[in-house]
């Protein structure tokens with residue numbers, strides 16, 4: 001360590017990366033400065049938005065979309081992103097997949113870090129906390145934590161975040177399956193992403209019904225429930241705009257941090273801008289399935305490919321964390 005803890009700012013990416021790596025790989029070294037980091041983190045008011053959901057639901061795409069809006073909406077604010085995906089333990093290259101999805105992270109005001117997940121669940125949870133603390137200590141205005149699971153259950157995200165967003169798709173099967181999703185009890189906001197898929201409207205209705213049951217909101221008006229249909233893969237999707245507004249409101253309500261967002265919610269839902277008719281959606285997912293299989297073969301190249309890509313100028317060289 002070389003005084004990194006003292007030099008932490010949202011722009012000092014090498015110091016941030018080094019501290020997170022040290023926490024992960026050299027806990028004994030990190031222990032010496034943990035107090036200092038923790039104190040700085042405690043002084044931060046930055047809300048932590050925790051995003052969870054099953055693999056492939058569109059979390060990374062959504063993080064990208066939310067960052068894009070935040071950067072537009074907040075001309076001077078900074079965002080730190082921690083991305084954890086235990087399901088991708090074995091393919092080093094998959095982390096790169098997340099990175100590719102996130103186009104808006106290239107800006108100066110956004111720092112993104114993927115956490116390696118080779119440790120046990122318990123260690124992972126500890127490292128998530130340390131990484132979030134480092135981002136808080138660095139002084140980011142908003143912190144986003146994306147994961148498909150920390151520790152034993154998907155509700156563990158709640159230990160690490162102030163506001164939680166659960167992302168699912170319309171493809172959950174029968175409505176009775178919703179009983180099994182704990183996050184429908186606990187999430188502050190639920191996004192039904194891939195709203196372009198067949199059955200999306202029914203899915204939203206079913207999830208709202210379940211949400212009412214879980215929260216004993218029998219008389220609530222459906223429109224007031226925090227369940228939003230979204231298409232994260234579509235530019236300027238109205239559903240995602242609504243989700244963004246809803247999240248800013250929830251952050252204000254739960255943490256007292258008011259970003260004075262100028263985004264406004266609209267009544268229109270994502271279905272109005274369907275480009276692909278639902279009947280054609282399985283045709284599209286066949287293509288994407290195919291691509292995914294192809295990607296999986298490519299990813300077998302693992303870290304080597306990642307390093308080559310970085311060196312070839314595809315990524316920001318100010319990010320030494322990519323080269324590990």
Ligand SMILES: Nc1nc2c(ncn2[C@@H]2O[C@H](COP(=O)(O)OP(=O)(O)O)[C@@H](O)[C@H]2O)c(=O)[nH]1
Pocket residue numbers: 053054055056057058059060061062098101193194195196197230231232233234288
């Ligand atoms: N049809 C459709 N595909 C989406 C949507 N959002 C994301 N995707 C695609 O779903 C795949 C998985 O997305 P990703 O963001 O990596 O999901 P994650 O594993 O939850 O982080 C990618 O191919 C995305 O392009 C959506 O709203 N509709």
Ligand SMILES: [Mg+2]
Pocket residue numbers: 059060061085098
């Ligand atoms: Mg992801």
